[in-house]
Amino acid sequence: MEIFWYIIISVVFxxxxxxxxxxxxxxxxxxxxxxxxxxxxxxxxxAGLFWDFNEVWLVAGGALLFMAFPTFYASVFSGFYLPLIxxxxxxxxxxxxxxxRSQFNFQMWKDIWDKSFGVASLLLxxxxxxxxxxxxxxxxxxxxxxxxxxxxxxxxFLPLWNSTFxxxxxxxxxxxxxxIIIGLISVVTLAIHGANWIILKTNSSINNNLKSVIFKLNxxxxxxxxxxxxxxxxxxxxxxxxxxxxxxxxxxxVIYFLGLLGLFFIKKFKKDIYGFMLSTLVILGGxxxxxxxxxxxxxxxxxxxxxxxxxxxxxxxxxxxSVALGWGVIGLILIAIYLIIQKKLFxxxxxxxxxGH
Numbered sequence: 001m002e003i004f005w006y007i008i009i010s011v012v013f014x015x016x017x018x019x020x021x022x023x024x025x026x027x028x029x030x031x032x033x034x035x036x037x038x039x040x041x042x043x044x045x046x047a048g049l050f051w052d053f054n055e056v057w058l059v060a061g062g063a064l065l066f067m068a069f070p071t072f073y074a075s076v077f078s079g080f081y082l083p084l085i086x087x088x089x090x091x092x093x094x095x096x097x098x099x100x101r102s103q104f105n106f107q108m109w110k111d112i113w114d115k116s117f118g119v120a121s122l123l124l125x126x127x128x129x130x131x132x133x134x135x136x137x138x139x140x141x142x143x144x145x146x147x148x149x150x151x152x153x154x155x156x157f158l159p160l161w162n163s164t165f166x167x168x169x170x171x172x173x174x175x176x177x178x179x180i181i182i183g184l185i186s187v188v189t190l191a192i193h194g195a196n197w198i199i200l201k202t203n204s205s206i207n208n209n210l211k212s213v214i215f216k217l218n219x220x221x222x223x224x225x226x227x228x229x230x231x232x233x234x235x236x237x238x239x240x241x242x243x244x245x246x247x248x249x250x251x252x253x254v255i256y257f258l259g260l261l262g263l264f265f266i267k268k269f270k271k272d273i274y275g276f277m278l279s280t281l282v283i284l285g286g287x288x289x290x291x292x293x294x295x296x297x298x299x300x301x302x303x304x305x306x307x308x309x310x311x312x313x314x315x316x317x318x319x320x321x322s323v324a325l326g327w328g329v330i331g332l333i334l335i336a337i338y339l340i341i342q343k344k345l346f347x348x349x350x351x352x353x354x355x356g357h
Contacts, residue, residue: 025194027121129186
């Protein structure tokens, strides 16, 4: 049952980053490339019509995590308390930036909320990437100092950064040079994904230029990916062991690199959906490759005294997992129905759809 719920929760979070990821990316593109009011309005609309539904997957993922792996949930939400509060505020400002910009027809009012939408989206993409970097790097479980635990061994607390700014420290912070690299990969990936979404859902005047932007960003993404693979071997020399021991897991990196390579041909695609599908593969492949490299660990320890958190030592009872099965399946079916209805109602271009007035 632990493996079943691990897969389900991973799928739910992957769907969240694919769906809300294009909203983050749309905000980044809106911030840097939308110049005319018409483009700003339609690009904001391409995110605004969908953001509230997409965040349902985040709520569902958090609830399932609390249900299936309560020890991990408690550890992460206490250890990352400060950055999680910052993420909460960014989610709030991203949402009100979209909802408020069209309430009054004053340029200064629109500019304020446009910046709120764009900056919050950029920082959310960065913070979620940094969060993934913390997961694959590990944390100081137990708060070990001089060989002595300051917390129970499955708890931790991280400052935003420490004086060394190094992921190799036994007591790292949330932000270091390794997690920044993963954060930048997240920003670039979601910017590409958002640009593909804008091309797919709008007729904005910058759509043709966005294909060139995607091509250039993809070069940067390829370079950052190569750098991250090199430094990952420094941070965790055993990071490839799972792929060697279980060769079938190589399918996940293959998914990532298929998406990455395909995006270099973005200018030749006849159908807009192809670019969006390829950036979806990049997100899906990146998340699943990271999780596959750790399995069954879900949070490594940077010290030698604390055992890493795994799907087995953080799971609730077998009875609890089995009881939750029925209700969890019902909930996921309802969300899936919601997804189908929403996508049907908002199919096609959104330029002429009403939003925010």
